Amino acid sequence: MKSIIALLALLLCGTPYISAQSRYESRLPFKQKNGYTVGGIVECDGKPLKNVSVSDGYEITATDSKGAYHLKSDKRNRQIFIITPSGYEPTRTDAVPDFWADLTDASDTFERHDFRLVKTGNKDFGLIVTTDMHFHGKRNDEKTFRGYMQVINREFESLRRDSMPVYSIGLGDISYDQHWYETGVDIERTRQILNENGWQAPFYNIMGNHDSDGAVCAGDSTDFLSAVRYMKTYGPRYYSMNIGNVHFVMLDNIAYYNTPSSSSGYEGINGKRDYKAIFTPEQLDWLEKDLKTVNKKSPLVICMHSPIHSYKNASLEITYGTDRETSQRLEKIVAPFEKVHILSGHTHKNGLTRVKNGNHELICHNLISTCGSIWWNSSFGQPNLGHDGNPVGFDVYRISGDSVNWRFVTYDNNPADQFKVWDSNSLKRHFATDSEALTLQRHFPKWGNYCHLPENSLLVQVWAWDPEGKLTAMQNGVELPVKCVYEIHPDYYSQTAITKAVWNGDYKKVLSKPKRVRMFLVTAADSTSPVEISWKDPFGNLDKRNFFRDSSNP
Helix, strand or coil: CHHHHHHHHHHHCCCCCCCCCCCCCCCCCCCCCCCCCEEEEEEECCEECCCCEEECCCCEEECCCCCEEEECCCCCCCEEEEECCCCEEECCCCCCCCCEEECCCCCCCCEECCEEEEECCCCEEEEEEECCCCECCCCCHHHHHHHHHHHHHHHHHHHHHCCCCEEEEECCCCECHHHHHHHCCCHHHHHHHHHHCCCCCCEEECCCHHHCCCCCCCCCCHHHHCCHHHHHHHCCCCEEEEECCEEEEECCCEEECCCCCCCCCCCCCCCCCCEEECCCHHHHHHHHHHHCCCCCCCCEEEECCCCCEEECCCCCCEEECCCHHHHHHHHHHHCCCCEEEEEECCCCCCEEEEEEECCEEEEEEECCCCCCCCCCHHHHCCCCECCCCCECEEEEEEEECCEEEEEEEECCCCCCCCEEEEEHHHHHHHHHHCHHHHHHHHHCHHHCCCCCCCCCEEEEEECCCCCCCEEEEEECCEECCEEEEEEECHHHHHHHHHHHHCCCCCCCHHHHCCCEEEEEEEECCCCCCCEEEEEECCCCCEEEEEECHHHCCC
16 A cells, blocks of 8 residues: 555656755765665755754654765655754745655655755744635635735844844645635645745745645545645645754644545535544654654744644643544653643634643643634624634744743734723623624524623633733722633624624524633723733733723624
């Protein structure tokens, strides 16, 4: 079966889709060794680089004093890549770095692939992290994204003003598989969109469940073959690199099945596009090899599409979002590392989860989608919201040596703002009298009208809540009680649920269950005096604002 996979992948290597990879040919001397199937040179400024790791996703080798590497690869993954060392960057001609090469010859035939790196000082660096862009040629997605790029560029420039090199990561679902063949906005087009918008930093991407090719029929090789077009556009399904003191690992935790269906309902799609969030044994075997020589005291950042952990509802109970057994194996592998961050997307929600892992902690950052609810709100002129009602945005990291700081930036709000407040009295009046809200309630009574909230209380949502941060409320110099609640999000209610159901007359079962999220209930002493709300994140950044009742917005 592996030979069949390799053969089909080889055939697909000849397809006319865009392909970007290292095609560099070094002039440095290279002597091919017998018994190896892949080899080449890694250089910088015409000089050989020693001890640069090179991998095919199964085996890992390193360059010698002449910059040469040799690998006994069976070419199952059909690609080879360098594990970029700290202090260097791969060359690039557009947004995506040239850190990999396609393996196009037979598994027993030697082929040469060279790589060229550029030296850079990156002990301190900035990082922009985005996820779930879901470009698909509908709902004015590209037009809206052009506006978002102004915000992203502002953050790029802010980091560069501090003399930091800047990098970027995409956490999957940059495309929307069901529309590839309908609109022509496929995985290759997404890279063009980044380039057309002047994406400034090296963009390292991973696969999401919507980045697989739904035209590939179900079978033993579906997960691999459905990834080929993605691989030719963005590179390997899993890989790693070093930036400064940080070791980054990019994993693929989506097993794509595309189970046969009598009718997919979408042009060119041959199945249900179903999948499972799980790590393959081969990937975790490779991860163990990759981490053997990594400093256990330095930060380790692992990126994946589906979250591995989250809190249940408004509690601190830990749940798994990826297959438990393989997730626990990953946890065991990274247990010796003192500083582990796991970055994910997929849910279109924000959520940071701190998990005890042996003697150390996993900090799991789940990031909200750029597209919100698939560009729904912006299609009629409103700011996009995620499935949790959060405003859409991205994370900005500042990394200095072993120190890792981060903050959430929204596309549509003041960059310093980190929360939103609603007056319960106003909410109750609005949702008990608004005709559209009443229509939704008649079809789905569970949405309710907030009548259970205490008089004079406030609802607060912290967009990037962290259990190590602190939310405080003051009124007339007195600190008010703050209680964590699991509540229906007012903005999702009014701007997403009502527009999808009432405006369209489309009362789908999916909307019968209200969207509840972690929020905070503040009980005020009266309904007229302003309340000062402040959120201090774990790094001491403070967002403090006075809330006046007449400024409420249901």
